[in-house]
Amino acid sequence: MSSHSQATPLGSPKPLGVGILGAGPVTQAIHLPSLARLRNILEVRHIMDVDAAVAESVAARVGANHSTSMDALLGDPDVDIVAICSPHQFHADQVIAACRAGKKAVLCEKPFAMSGEEAARISAVSAETGVPIIVGAMHTFDPGWLAAEANWGDLPENVHTIRSSIVLPPNARFEDFATEIITRPAGSTPDYSDIEVIKSALRGGIMGLAIHDLPLVRRFTPDFEDLEVLQARHVRPFGYVISLRCGKHGAGDRIIELRAAMNATWKPEWAFEAISDDAALRVDFTPSYVQAGSAVATITRNATSTTYGPFEHNGYEGEWRELAQLALGTKQPPSAETLINDLTFAIAIADATVDVAAAEHANSHAGARS
Numbered sequence: 001m002s003s004h005s006q007a008t009p010l011g012s013p014k015p016l017g018v019g020i021l022g023a024g025p026v027t028q029a030i031h032l033p034s035l036a037r038l039r040n041i042l043e044v045r046h047i048m049d050v051d052a053a054v055a056e057s058v059a060a061r062v063g064a065n066h067s068t069s070m071d072a073l074l075g076d077p078d079v080d081i082v083a084i085c086s087p088h089q090f091h092a093d094q095v096i097a098a099c100r101a102g103k104k105a106v107l108c109e110k111p112f113a114m115s116g117e118e119a120a121r122i123s124a125v126s127a128e129t130g131v132p133i134i135v136g137a138m139h140t141f142d143p144g145w146l147a148a149e150a151n152w153g154d155l156p157e158n159v160h161t162i163r164s165s166i167v168l169p170p171n172a173r174f175e176d177f178a179t180e181i182i183t184r185p186a187g188s189t190p191d192y193s194d195i196e197v198i199k200s201a202l203r204g205g206i207m208g209l210a211i212h213d214l215p216l217v218r219r220f221t222p223d224f225e226d227l228e229v230l231q232a233r234h235v236r237p238f239g240y241v242i243s244l245r246c247g248k249h250g251a252g253d254r255i256i257e258l259r260a261a262m263n264a265t266w267k268p269e270w271a272f273e274a275i276s277d278d279a280a281l282r283v284d285f286t287p288s289y290v291q292a293g294s295a296v297a298t299i300t301r302n303a304t305s306t307t308y309g310p311f312e313h314n315g316y317e318g319e320w321r322e323l324a325q326l327a328l329g330t331k332q333p334p335s336a337e338t339l340i341n342d343l344t345f346a347i348a349i350a351d352a353t354v355d356v357a358a359a360e361h362a363n364s365h366a367g368a369r370s
């Protein structure tokens with residue numbers, strides 16, 4: 001057991017130790033600034049990256065150990081909480097290894113898996129080891145969202161329209177504003193006439209961007225067996241317009257609209273809306289990478305609006321506050337079933353979206369030939 005990790009109540013002089021797997025832009029621009037504000041409860045003790053220079057220089061910023069091996073980090077007794085910030089294809093195996101290493105809590109950046117099979121493996125290990133896992137879908141930890149949830153009453157039962165609208169500059173602009181990034185892969189121009197390019201852009205958009213808000217959407221559509229994609233379009237250079245229907249046809253149908261555009265557009269917007277006949281919720285989140293207070297939620301009912309927020313911190317810091325509570329056992333972890341269902345929902349939308357896009361592409365080419 002860690003010498004630092006004896007019973008450490010929230011806010012005690014003995015912070016919990018944090019180890020981070022993957023020290024790229026998200027670690028540098030999102031997690032380290034959040035952790036810097038929580039030094040009384042959390043301390044970064046180990047940074048691991050397969051790129052030794054990145055591991056060393058990022059660790060030096062926070063006075064932590066560094067390594068290029070996951071086993072070295074997981075074997076470090078000073079690490080109580082593990083954050084997985086590597087590229088998505090490594091997430092499932094690293095979450096499983098962190099649970100098996102007997103750590104106190106795990107944060108996995110989204111998406112925490114890419115297939116139902118991976119999700120089932122994680123679920124089994126989580127049940128077996130009892131290690132709490134949370135997924136870095138930061139909006140679910142945002143105090144503005146949580147205040148809305150406490151006040152939205154019967155909106156989830158009566159909602160008919162759910163919208164997630166995201167307009168953001170390309171990631172690199174926010175990263176540059178937020179930090180000095182050490183690594184960035186060179187980009188290339190995709191061939192948009194190739195349906196495989198469109199399919200992978202749509203899948204990437206859903207599993208990489210829409211996935212932030214799909215757990216929010218699912219609060220309003222817990223049953224999603226009857227999911228149907230009505231329309232799916234790729235938006236250049238990176239974005240999507242997807243309309244879905246969820247629920248039995250007729251009464252009880254829910255229309256879900258997912259929109260995103262990542263381009264040079266000003267001004268950034270990240271809004272979530274849920275609308276019924278007599279009530280409406282709108283939550284305006286801060287853009288990714290920005291840490292400037294929480295989302296602002298407005299609930300309108302019978303023409304009267306109430307606004308919640310902004311509160312002091314947003315979901316990025318909220319995740320870490322929750323992790324500290326989970327590691328100390330002062331809060332119940334989210335059920336693995338919720339995380340699995342959130343992922344299954346995202347995969348179902350991604351699969352149906354690429355099918356619809358492929359069918360539309362085939363139809364338009366058949367039409368052009370006839």
Ligand SMILES: NC(=O)c1ccc[n+]([C@@H]2O[C@H](COP(=O)([O-])OP(=O)(O)OC[C@H]3O[C@@H](n4cnc5c(N)ncnc54)[C@H](O)[C@@H]3O)[C@@H](O)[C@H]2O)c1
Pocket residue numbers: 021022023024025026027030048049050051054084085086087088090109110111136137138183208288289
């Ligand atoms: N929550 C958010 O707002 C948000 C925003 C963007 C991305 N993300 C997620 O965060 C994660 C990291 O994103 P990023 O932009 O920093 O990624 P990135 O790919 O740019 O950087 C990841 C880092 O991981 C390192 N790495 C590669 N293989 C590794 C391995 N096997 N083990 C450990 N490290 C390894 C790389 O050297 C790199 O430094 C991704 O899963 C991404 O989906 C979250």
